[in-house]
Amino acid sequence: MASPTTHPGVGRPVVTSRAEIERVAFHLFIENGFVSTTLDDIASAAGIGRRTLLRYYRSKNDIPWGQFDDTLDGFRESLRSYADRPVQEAVHRAVIDFNRFPAAAMAEHRVRMRLILTTPELQAHSVLRYADWRRVIAEYVAERTGTDPEALLPQTASQVALALSMTGYGEWLADEHADLPAVLERALLTMRSYLAD
Amino acid sequence: MASPTTHPGVGRPVVTSRAEIERVAFHLFIENGFVSTTLDDIASAAGIGRRTLLRYYRSKNDIPWGQFDDTLDGFRESLRSYADRPVQEAVHRAVIDFNRFPAAAMAEHRVRMRLILTTPELQAHSVLRYADWRRVIAEYVAERTGTDPEALLPQTASQVALALSMTGYGEWLADEHADLPAVLERALLTMRSYLAD
DNA sequence: TTCCATTTTGACCCTCAGTGCCATTATTGT
DNA sequence: ACAATAATGGCACTGAGGGTCAAAATGGAA
CATH class of the missing domain: 1.10.357.10 (Tetracycline Repressor, domain 2)
Structure with missing residues (x-):
């Protein structure tokens, strides 16, 4: 999973954070509106893959809830x-x-x-x-x-x-x-x- | 549009009704569950096109509301x-x-x-x-x-x-x-x- | 230093909801 | 027969979300 690391330090380190994703996402939401902002938009703006984004948040709708x-x-x-x-x-x-x-x-x-x-x-x-x-x-x-x-x-x-x-x-x-x-x-x-x- | 006919009688007649669609849809929902039932399932069971189904209901979620x-x-x-x-x-x-x-x-x-x-x-x-x-x-x-x-x-x-x-x-x-x-x-x-x- | 276990990443492919577009079809009225 | 009209449904497209899996990047052990 994303946040709750079972063995801290072990394995590939995370490349982003929820805070960072939300910062980027809210910027886009405010700029272009929630519906017009695609998961691809957010992922590429955050410099991560769309699949990774969906591991940090169960759905697009969950992003604003932080x-x-x-x-x-x-x-x-x-x-x-x-x-x-x-x-x-x-x-x-x-x-x-x-x-x-x-x-x-x-x-x-x-x-x-x-x-x-x-x-x-x-x-x-x-x-x-x-x-x-x-x-x-x-x-x-x-x-x-x-x-x-x-x-x-x-x-x-x-x-x-x-x-x-x-x-x-x-x-x-x-x-x-x-x-x-x-x-x-x-x-x-x-x-x-x-x-x- | 679907139901509110502006010029009654004129034009191609409807091939189904909301009542009929709901009958078929509820049957499928109860049988296979709401999420597992696709719009294609409903449309073909009702004998209409998926596009037509979506003219009768704005979304899949709206079907149960009749x-x-x-x-x-x-x-x-x-x-x-x-x-x-x-x-x-x-x-x-x-x-x-x-x-x-x-x-x-x-x-x-x-x-x-x-x-x-x-x-x-x-x-x-x-x-x-x-x-x-x-x-x-x-x-x-x-x-x-x-x-x-x-x-x-x-x-x-x-x-x-x-x-x-x-x-x-x-x-x-x-x-x-x-x-x-x-x-x-x-x-x-x-x-x-x-x-x- | 090298391998190994561990964990995250992201690419690829799939299904399904929903929209726009438009030719086709079946009516009524002339 | 011929418009005018209105519903139909096929096609193509976008976007959300999930499954799978190889690759990447770490720490620790040999």
């Missing part, structure tokens, strides 16, 4: 750290923490999320990426409520978290100066008042 | 019929009505939705199909609250409706004897209690 799965462990830990809070609050806080980024990384995050949430192909694909993220939430809620992750409450919790993230990001992307945690908070309040009608 | 867009007008009307109810209740009732099917059609609907919601490719694609459905809700809520469909409340309403549908269908598919309207009602109650924690 190292998303690697953040899920931290998300799990974050959830556990709120064990003393009510379940809904714990999930909400963890989701907000999940969306905290250093100021220096915000501009890049905006570009990435705008690309993902405005490109139909990537919008569709996002369900599959968010499925893992939702599973983390469902498993946490199931554990805390002594139920199955597939049960109604854990599934509801994970779907609510996704819905809040979607509306939150919509607002965030529409306002260049918006603060992500603040926007997610507003989204929750809005959802509460909508359902309490 | 005439979904055609139901959106009825959905819009259904929403309007609840103008005397509070917004959230109106949306909820319309969503439940949207998911009412004659008993004879239930078995087919189960097969269709199980295929869509358990096939990763179709799960992903569903976002794009549900986007139109969500837009109907957002526009309705925007109209009733005097806001823009892109504003936070309309978007929240539409995302909540989607989340409820997703959890509802999950429960419904897991229980062969479940009633869709009843399950959607339970999903709403669960979401309310989760958020009121």
Whole structure:
């Protein structure tokens, strides 16, 4: 495989990195659009073979997501750290923490999320990426409520978290100066008042 | 184009119908799985050319959705019929009505939705199909609250409706004897209690 | 220094989805 | 019979993705 080297140092060294590929790919995506950019374009711009590119990323759609799965462990830990809070609050806080980024990384995050949430192909694909993220939430809620992750409450919790993230990001992307945690908070309040009608 | 004939009767008549294509396609999907069934398989089984098949459906992923867009007008009307109810209740009732099917059609609907919601490719694609459905809700809520469909409340309403549908269908598919309207009602109650924690 | 085990690379070939183009075909109306 | 019309389907092309495998580049052992 690409990243997780079993025997470090042994064997032919890698010729590139995910970071480098993403740098090149985002440049092309922004320049020519996601759909118009072919895997060949990215591979040759990165100076690697197309086949190698597809070993670093399972599909073209996965490139904009970068190292998303690697953040899920931290998300799990974050959830556990709120064990003393009510379940809904714990999930909400963890989701907000999940969306905290250093100021220096915000501009890049905006570009990435705008690309993902405005490109139909990537919008569709996002369900599959968010499925893992939702599973983390469902498993946490199931554990805390002594139920199955597939049960109604854990599934509801994970779907609510996704819905809040979607509306939150919509607002965030529409306002260049918006603060992500603040926007997610507003989204929750809005959802509460909508359902309490 | 395929279905909407501008000058009825004039020109070469159609050789098939969406209903016929779907009948054949579902048979193959169930027999061999969605991914393993190629467009060529479907086209030849339906006795039409692959090119013709792709005129009836924009993509392979759209085939399982059948005439979904055609139901959106009825959905819009259904929403309007609840103008005397509070917004959230109106949306909820319309969503439940949207998911009412004659008993004879239930078995087919189960097969269709199980295929869509358990096939990763179709799960992903569903976002794009549900986007139109969500837009109907957002526009309705925007109209009733005097806001823009892109504003936070309309978007929240539409995302909540989607989340409820997703959890509802999950429960419904897991229980062969479940009633869709009843399950959607339970999903709403669960979401309310989760958020009121 | 040389060989060897190990690991990544990328070339080649294949399948399948989807699009553009366009001649062919089967209708209705004149 | 002859337009006008509209669906059909064949052909060629692009692009995503997967399988296979020989070549390349390392570290370590002899």
